[in-house]
Amino acid sequence: MVLSAFPDVEVVGEAADGAEAVSAARALDPDVVLMDVRMPRVDGIEATRRLARAGPRPAVLVVTTFDEDEHVYAALRAGAGGFLLKDAPEAQLVAALRTVAEGVSLLAPSVTRRLVAAFAPAVPAPAAVPLDVLTAREREVLLLVARGLANAEIAGRLGVGEATVKSHVSHVLAKLGLVSRSQAVVAAYEAGLVRPGW
Template identity: 60%
Template sequence: MTVHAGTAAPYEDGERAVIRVVLADDQVMVRAGLRMVVEREPGLEVVGEAADGAEAVELARRLRPDVVLMDISMPRLDGLAAARRLLGAPHPPKIIMLTTFDTDENLYAALKAGTSGFLLKVSPPEQLIKAIKAVASGDGLLDPAVTTRVIAAFARRHEPVTPPRLAELTPRETEVLRMLARGLTNAEIAGRLFVGEATVKTHVARVLMKLGLRDRTQAVVFAYESGVVTPGSPAR
């Protein structure tokens, strides 16, 4: 386990908030490569490394990073189990799952667990940086095309169940949820509804609060599993 000395809480570098990252992968060379990519970007810092899921949980709980890059397949405790432990605790970090294969079962399990998204290990460096910044700012849907494909594929296997809390949404909030589930950005939703992006952000925040969801990714999973959208239906 590698830890950088310093405060465990987020801090400011001048006027710019530093995004604190923990790397969790059992391969030393992979961690070294990730560290090089992350620390080359201004405003990002790797504060620790873990070689398995159990170390990742302990490290993240102690250092309280903003983002954890978590390999799905690791010894002692795999990445999904580690993610579930962290996400079930107060003030969890954002978690991006790293995987070698674009396997729908793994990706759906990661989304279902409440992770903010996933990346293939072969993704280009700029995509990794974009993903870290996106989830740190509260955006969860890293790849709408792949994410909605995965969720839709699994939604077809089960009958939708409508939770009572869905009735708490207004018609407009339900409409926003439907568009979120189709992978539309705030700007795209604003364009379709003829409102400002600030208004859309307010709607999204209320949807997440009323449904008890952590981020946009969980909102997408919820929308499919509750039948708000169905596989193949168009965004409106």
């Protein structure tokens, strides 16, 4: 009901659990899936992981009442494009939908600083993705993505066109075997390319 009140948002389906969400998303091909963390049968993290394996569409915005670090981290590792709390105002929810639909990562303001500050010591890091497969320019683009810059901002910083930045981001994702900018940010932290506070 909340989303239907916005003229540029069309709700194309609903699901009662994670398995149903994956099936519905595959059948309906939405731009964005709003995914709860705690659901019966298949939880939102696993459902997000299944959707991400199929490719970059749809983007997944995890919306939950739980903002514990492990949920945020697990959602990003699974391929979610954003993480928002259910108590977010309606306008913020719709803005988050639009942001994630554009391929830009988004975290709820209440968890961003705490997560970044605690990222390195709090999360046992799996084997870091090797970045030596990237060109110098691709590493530079990855660094700016990890610092939270949008494609237009990266283009301005590097003095190139936005289409060139999109191409570099696509190459980074392909070379590292990733499906989203969120996963690229995690990979940059795990590889030591960027650290909290940089």
